[in-house]
Amino acid sequence: MSNLLNRQRASDAAPDLQGLSRTQARDQVIEQFMEGELSQGKLLKKLRIEVLGIKQDAFATLVKVSRKTISDVENDNGNYSVNTINQIFRPFGLALKLDYR
Numbered sequence: 720m721s722n723l724l725n726r727q728r729a730s731d732a733a734p735d736l737q738g739l740s741r742t743q744a745r746d747q748v749i750e751q752f753m754e755g756e757l758s759q760g761k762l763l764k765k766l767r768i769e770v771l772g773i774k775q776d777a778f779a780t781l782v783k784v785s786r787k788t789i790s791d792v793e794n795d796n797g798n799y800s801v802n803t804i805n806q807i808f809r810p811f812g813l814a815l816k817l818d819y820r
Contacts, residue, residue: 745770745811759804760795766811767793782807 748769752762767778767789775793779786784807791797792807799807805814 741770749811749813758795760793763789763807764793766808770811781810 745766748757748762748765751757751765752759757765767773767775771778773781775789776786779789782789784803788797788799788803789807792799792804801815808814
């Protein structure tokens with residue numbers, strides 16, 4: 720039951736963030752991901768809700784994938800291509816890439 724109380728949903732209105740605040744919110748969520756506190760799916764959900772404040776269907780339209788794909792990624796289900804993941808995270812300035820060291 721407590722899990723249901725902690726569920727986060729996007730409201731019909733975007734969060735009251737502008738410019739630098741939106742960037743700071745994005746950077747804080749990305750930092751949580753980089754520290755291993757969030758999975759890729761939880762990262763997407765937090766960015767979508769806390770930075771953009773939009774519902775899955777609106778976000779799916781924005782990034783030109785299905786709402787089911789967004790739902791699957793947010794729930795860490797499925798095995799999507801690098802292109803699809805990059806398409807989904809593009810609005811946040813993020814991309815999946817290989818790096819040679």
